[in-house]
Amino acid sequence: MIGRYRALRKAGLLGINERNVRLVNELNPRRLIRLVDDKRETKRLANAANIPTPELYGVIANPFHMRHLESYLDKPDGVVIKPANGSQGNGIQVLMEPMRGGWRRSNGQRALLEDIRFHVNNILSGMYSLSGQPDVAMFEYRVKFDEIFNPISFGGVPDIRIIVVRGIPAVAMVRLPTAESDGKANLHKGGVGVGLDLVTGKTLSGMQNGKTTDIHPDTANPLRNFSVPHWDTMLEMASKAYDVTGLGYLGADIVLDKTKGPLLLELNARPGLAIQIANRIGIRPLLKATLEADTEGLDALGRVELARKLYRSHVPEPI
Numbered sequence: 391m392i393g394r395y396r397a398l399r400k401a402g403l404l405g406i407n408e409r410n411v412r413l414v415n416e417l418n419p420r421r422l423i424r425l426v427d428d429k430r431e432t433k434r435l436a437n438a439a440n441i442p443t444p445e446l447y448g449v450i451a452n453p454f455h456m457r458h459l460e461s462y463l464d465k466p467d468g469v470v471i472k473p474a475n476g477s478q479g480n481g482i483q484v485l486m487e488p489m490r491g492g493w494r495r496s497n498g499q500r501a502l503l504e505d506i507r508f509h510v511n512n513i514l515s516g517m518y519s520l521s522g523q524p525d526v527a528m529f530e531y532r533v534k535f536d537e538i539f540n541p542i543s544f545g546g547v548p549d550i551r552i553i554v555v556r557g558i559p560a561v562a563m564v565r566l567p568t569a570e571s572d573g574k575a576n577l578h579k580g581g582v583g584v585g586l587d588l589v590t591g592k593t594l595s596g597m598q599n600g601k602t603t604d605i606h607p608d609t610a611n612p613l614r615n616f617s618v619p620h621w622d623t624m625l626e627m628a629s630k631a632y633d634v635t636g637l638g639y640l641g642a643d644i645v646l647d648k649t650k651g652p653l654l655l656e657l658n659a660r661p662g663l664a665i666q667i668a669n670r671i672g673i674r675p676l677l678k679a680t681l682e683a684d685t686e687g688l689d690a691l692g693r694v695e696l697a698r699k700l701y702r703s704h705v706p707e708p709i
């Protein structure tokens with residue numbers, strides 16, 4: 391395994407300093423980063439550009455709004471509560487459906503109205519916000535995941551992370567919730583990251599808590615060879631996110647709803663590099679080509695086509 395990582399480093403594993411200097415600082419002006427640090431703003435921008443997102447039922451921005459809480463929770467198919475400025479899955483509660491005296495959480499436990507009110511107050515106080523500043527609680531449609539993911543998912547919605555450089559999709563992975571990750575797919579919460587072949591949208595190998603794995607830890611099913619449905623649409627949505635925000639380096643988080651199709655969850659202006667481990671590739675050579683590619687006159691679809699060419703010429707076809 392260590393030999394494998396050495397080989398990866400040699401093959402161009404991108405480090406965190408290089409990411410910060412060459413990608414975040416150079417491609418993402420601070421005023422643009424602000425657009426995506428607030429998930430409400432991202433939703434507004436996306437919807438204006440016809441990129442679908444989970445419906446926003448309402449927000450609680452101060453204690454006075456707390457009187458709306460019960461009406462926001464009054465959804466037979468559940469609701470998701472999240473801090474507008476959160477990250478890494480922190481502060482997100484996935485409520486599955488009402489159950490006697492409260493709501494069933496994705497981990498099977500019951501949340502009472504009092505618990506939820508307490509949680510919303512914590513969000514308002516800024517407990518989960520990136521800057522520690524007071525925050526806003528969002529209430530949104532709970533995505534119902536597509537059955538294709540049943541064998542390799544546990545208790546939540548998988549999300550597809552696509553890294554986009556200068557509007558060109560470059561690398562992707564699907565993140566799968568586990569018993570440990572409590573209804574969320576974030577790697578920091580114990581989700582499994584599975585590399586995706588950018589050209590076909592097929593799953594490759596996986597990793598959890600920094601270690602490579604080829605099976606889902608809860609279902610024990612093999613992770614390889616699933617085709618992510620609507621792959622072309624997802625690539626186009628991710629590429630369009632560049633037109634919408636101007637961010638030269640971004641990570642688009644997309645989920646697949648059973649009936650509504652692909653929905654954009656959020657955009658990240660400082661996406662991490664674990665995606666290289668999930669894909670077992672170092673992205674430096676691909677990145678170099680992506681940074682130098684001529685995109686003049688190309689729209690989102692044109693950039694997706696270019697992305698596939700660049701990827702195939704820098705990443706070997708999976709066996």
Ligand SMILES: Nc1ncnc2c1ncn2[C@@H]1O[C@H](COP(=O)(O)OP(=O)(O)O)[C@@H](O)[C@H]1O
Pocket residue numbers: 444470472476477478479480482484530531532533534546547548549567573574575576643655656
């Ligand atoms: N509307 C939703 N329906 C179902 N699950 C969701 C929803 N929003 C978020 N999640 C779960 O929580 C995870 C993190 O959500 P995200 O919006 O990307 O916030 P963060 O910035 O914390 O990563 C997602 O990967 C998904 O598994």
Ligand SMILES: [Mg+2]
Pocket residue numbers: 478479643656
């Ligand atoms: Mg996310």
